[in-house]
Amino acid sequence: MYKGTAISVDFNTLKKSLFCKNLTELDVEKAQKNCLHDNCNCSEEIEFNNLLDMYAHLYFLMDGINLKYFATVENFEPKLYEHNKKMIRSKWENHIDQNDYSYSSFYSLDLNLRTFNMIQQDLIGALHKNHLLTLIISWLEVLDEHLGKLIMYEDRKPKSMFPYNTSKGKLLFKRSALLTQYAQAVTNSTLEDVNYNILRNRLKSFCLITNTQRTYNVTHKKLPPSYMKYFQDKTQDVGEMKFGFLSQNLDLREDYIWNKQAENGRTLFYFEGISKEKYIEDMEKHFESLITHKPEFIMLAELNSPLELQDKLEGILSRNKYLNRMLFTGSFHLLGEDINDAELNSSHIYNYGKTLLGEGNSLSHIYKMEQFKDKDLYEKISYNKREITLIETPIGRIAVFICVDFLTEEIEEILVERRVDIVFVMTMTANPADGTFKDKMRRLGKANNAVIFICNNTFKEEGERVVVYLPTRTPLFISNEQDYIYKFQEFITKID
Structure with a gap:
């Protein structure tokens, strides 16, 4: 659509333009307006x-x-x-x-x-x-x-x-960041956001998402009514909510089946599977042990969940009907033809996981959308499925990402703009509690009062498997437990 040029006008013309159907920009101090058409007389009202x-x-x-x-x-x-x-x-x-x-x-x-x-x-x-x-x-x-x-x-x-939907963009109501409110009340500490003069921060009830073209397709998904009621009841004591994490030992060299291709000075790779003996069986057992404690959320790590394991986990949920629970399955490299999504290229590789509800129903797909690289080693996956699903719940607005996607600037902008205050990240990295991850968590914590949960695949015997960031002045919660259930309050009381 053609966009006109900003022009200076007298004060009466400026006021007339306030309700012009074609108005695209208004600068009150400079007495300038910009309409879709040059020489617009602002006679057509919105x-x-x-x-x-x-x-x-x-x-x-x-x-x-x-x-x-x-x-x-x-x-x-x-x-x-x-x-x-x-x-x-x-x-x-x-x-x-x-x-x-x-x-x-x-x-x-x-x-x-x-x-x-x-x-x-x-x-x-x-x-x-x-x-x-x-x-x-x-x-x-x-x-x-x-x-x-x-x-x-x-x-x-x-x-x-x-x-x-409005003519100016999407209106979102600002959910209460209940996990953050709890953590800040218990620790008696808050973080100060210096962005005082931003409208979404000044207004208490709503924010406007402008109609700008982005690299990502962002959708908001609501939980089923029974889940909404369950989590609404949980708002009375979020400290008792349970979070489960499952990440097993996998050696990067010995336990993965690599597919490598040299091309134009780069080595492209993806994993065809996991060769570790009884890996799927062991993960099933750990998961079944965790789910009996009825955590509200369970998350697995990046590249921990081959298709067979994702299907097994879905089957466990389907058989046992763990209502009002949510599972982030972890991810793995899968062919497009093996994913239930008609928009995918069947021969491409995707780093893919999904969000499952407690009875086994799929709530959303989770795709890795940015490329991992280390020197000349590049992850060979498709990036043409670029969708972010934000989950609306009474305890907050939830987003789920795979590793480096969480670190990108445009995704940070989306999370801030849409007031996302709970973020789950499935990673495979050496330092999830330091460096770029730590910087990004702090920035999002200040801007959004966001709580961030990381389940990490250490690709080695030792390492940080669970990292939880709270927008308070307390340190990160860090654990090397392979599978564990934590109450939310423990992320505060058990900090070393």
């Missing part, structure tokens, strides 16, 4: 279906540079903001009182003309730029408070609406 659409548009107007300008106004003209916020909150309360049941629930959010005219007239009536900025942010914050109360006190219906 249409809103409901209050969420209006909210998303105000978010769009305020996001980025305009929030920076407002932060300056807030510092140097605080009374202007305080006055307008108080005035708009009072106006909104009177407005909903006079409109019967409008906006009293997520079943009655259709935007009526009176509401649109009230907000539009307020903004167009701004006397100067600083006045306009305080009016936009005040309306946005008042609507954020109102919609946030609705989503907190109604049934599951409102949350099932999200992500909600």
Whole structure:
């Protein structure tokens, strides 16, 4: 789509552009607007279906540079903001009182003309730029408070609406990071995020995901109703939730069946299987022992789970029906034809695992999407399946990755933008608690208050198999246990 050029306009024209259907950028301080078409006279107004659409548009107007300008106004003209916020909150309360049941629930959010005219007239009536900025942010914050109360006190219906598509992007409600809240309360420590003047951090209830093209296809998946109820009950005491980890000894040289090909100065490799005697049988036994303790989550490591083992684990769950549990199977190099996904190239190799529910049903695929390399050794896998599934739960928004994917900048941006606060990472690395992994965990912890769980394949006898990062001032939890169940509270109390 063609994008016009930013042009300087007078203040009245700037205000007229606020509800232009073709507006793509607005700089209030510089009095510049950018529309889809050059010479746009902003006569075609955007249409809103409901209050969420209006909210998303105000978010769009305020996001980025305009929030920076407002932060300056807030510092140097605080009374202007305080006055307008108080005035708009009072106006909104009177407005909903006079409109019967409008906006009293997520079943009655259709935007009526009176509401649109009230907000539009307020903004167009701004006397100067600083006045306009305080009016936009005040309306946005008042609507954020109102919609946030609705989503907190109604049934599951409102949350099932999200992500909600608007003309400006996807609206996400901000889930409470319950694991983090627990850890910070117990340790009496928090991490300070220096990104104060970012709209997603300022607003309490929602954030807007803009419609920008990315390398990854991101989807949000909801748990079945029984799981949602189970985890909702667990929010009362997350410290008692159990996490299982399973990673067995595998020698990189002796226990893997290598396939190597020299090509253009590179050595491409993948693993055809595991040669260690009784490996699958032993892993089954360890898994069955772990699952009897009924942990809410179990994770295996990268390149620990050949297809036969993944199928065996699925069979154990199917037979025993461990309801309200989740398994991240670990991964292995598999042919596309062996994966239940019609979009794959059947002859390509994928580093693949999946998320299984407790009764054996598949919730999501997990693909490694970035390449591992060490000097001239390159992992020969396909990268054309680039999807990230975010799992919506009452305890937080969950993401699952395979090793180096977690380290990439664009994935970090996605996790921060979408407020992901629980991350599981299946790895095969020598130092999961140090270097790049440690730096990335700290960055995500500060930006998102994220808790990060790592299950590591050490590819040797000793090493760090379990690493847990908490966004507190406490050290990392590190263990070399091959298979173990931990209560969440133990990640705090058992730190060495």
